[in-house]
Amino acid sequence: MSPRGEALRIGVLASGRGSNLQAIIDAIARGTLPAQFAVVISDREDARALERARTHGAPAVFVNPKDYRDHNAYDAALLRVIEQHRVELVCLAGFMRILGAGFVRALAGRVMNIHPSLLPAFPGLAAQRQALDHGVRISGATVHFVDEGVDTGPIVVQDAVPVLPDDTEETLSARILEVEHRLYPAAIRLFAEGRLQISGRRVEIRTQRVDSSTVGREGGPTAN
Amino acid sequence: MSPRGEALRIGVLASGRGSNLQAIIDAIARGTLPAQFAVVISDREDARALERARTHGAPAVFVNPKDYRDHNAYDAALLRVIEQHRVELVCLAGFMRILGAGFVRALAGRVMNIHPSLLPAFPGLAAQRQALDHGVRISGATVHFVDEGVDTGPIVVQDAVPVLPDDTEETLSARILEVEHRLYPAAIRLFAEGRLQISGRRVEIRTQRVDSSTVGREGGPTAN
Numbered sequence: 001m002s003p004r005g006e007a008l009r010i011g012v013l014a015s016g017r018g019s020n021l022q023a024i025i026d027a028i029a030r031g032t033l034p035a036q037f038a039v040v041i042s043d044r045e046d047a048r049a050l051e052r053a054r055t056h057g058a059p060a061v062f063v064n065p066k067d068y069r070d071h072n073a074y075d076a077a078l079l080r081v082i083e084q085h086r087v088e089l090v091c092l093a094g095f096m097r098i099l100g101a102g103f104v105r106a107l108a109g110r111v112m113n114i115h116p117s118l119l120p121a122f123p124g125l126a127a128q129r130q131a132l133d134h135g136v137r138i139s140g141a142t143v144h145f146v147d148e149g150v151d152t153g154p155i156v157v158q159d160a161v162p163v164l165p166d167d168t169e170e171t172l173s174a175r176i177l178e179v180e181h182r183l184y185p186a187a188i189r190l191f192a193e194g195r196l197q198i199s200g201r202r203v204e205i206r207t208q209r210v211d212s213s214t215v216g217r218e219g220g221p222t223a224n
Numbered sequence: 225m226s227p228r229g230e231a232l233r234i235g236v237l238a239s240g241r242g243s244n245l246q247a248i249i250d251a252i253a254r255g256t257l258p259a260q261f262a263v264v265i266s267d268r269e270d271a272r273a274l275e276r277a278r279t280h281g282a283p284a285v286f287v288n289p290k291d292y293r294d295h296n297a298y299d300a301a302l303l304r305v306i307e308q309h310r311v312e313l314v315c316l317a318g319f320m321r322i323l324g325a326g327f328v329r330a331l332a333g334r335v336m337n338i339h340p341s342l343l344p345a346f347p348g349l350a351a352q353r354q355a356l357d358h359g360v361r362i363s364g365a366t367v368h369f370v371d372e373g374v375d376t377g378p379i380v381v382q383d384a385v386p387v388l389p390d391d392t393e394e395t396l397s398a399r400i401l402e403v404e405h406r407l408y409p410a411a412i413r414l415f416a417e418g419r420l421q422i423s424g425r426r427v428e429i430r431t432q433r434v435d436s437s438t439v440g441r442e443g444g445p446t447a448n
Contacts, residue, residue: 121344134344135378137379155359201358
């Protein structure tokens, strides 16, 4: 809950089918995630994520890269939409564009991403393929705050999965996706409960359990 | 068992207290690892590993780096001891010297190392410190074949451990060490059973269970 007693306003950026978006929708519907959709944004008009957002009754906005002269102008347009909808936490969920330093700095500590590997191993594209090619026995998923690098920001939560001898990119991706669908709502919930503190490149998870109905994201229990 | 029906002859190289050596000794004593010590070698005269080897009745050899003019000459001396003792698999266990390309090539596919991280994350020294400084939530241990890089060779087995909020380098190292003590004997056993096949940078573990009393490391069941 926000300091105003309102559920955390999240903005989701997605390019694809939006399965992580759906996991967040489901967690909110189950009542396990004290958040609401301020807006869902896509760089692709036909992204299934936009359809899922509309079905859920959330504002769904297509921001067309072709309408902007360069990356910086596009990032600025995204920022305007995010600010218009009073987004408190931006969640990247399969958003296939690199966001520039200006975007990241404007929203410092308020942008999360989910990545299908145990970072710092296998950053960038096709992390599951990279893991298979490297021959690892363990991979997993990571939710991290976004900094100016590619998948280099402070880590919020991670979980591991085995890589099995007969795995293909598809079977490994499916196993990791199950973990992603648990992990992302859990990470957003920690943020909503005000339990995350970034210190350098480490994220401290405050162990103090707080009553989410009376607490702000800024700190400990408040009178509300 | 070797093609000759003899337990796999392993040579262990260790610089320190030799806790992984002890785990291997214990697995052999329990009868869960079909191997024997051809020789234990250290670059330090006072290494506890040498003492453990002698207690177990294994040949223990101190090869003094000061007796050799450079790294290559020292590596050559190690190779001579390894060959004299008819070592089939070299196991690095806290050996604090980088082995040169000549050494690695002479024993291609016959040198294993254990490393206290989920490689490719955190190669090199102080892997546990690196993991804490990076803020990961999951670390672990890796047994890999040694190639010419630092902790870059094909991965045999890995297992994960959680990194806890209050972990110090000591507590995380202790948790990883427990995994190491299970993992290294298991990896050596797979080698002894002839179940490991290196293909490029991947290690295939043959799923076919074979009777270790009638099988060579080179392949499937034999008439023996």
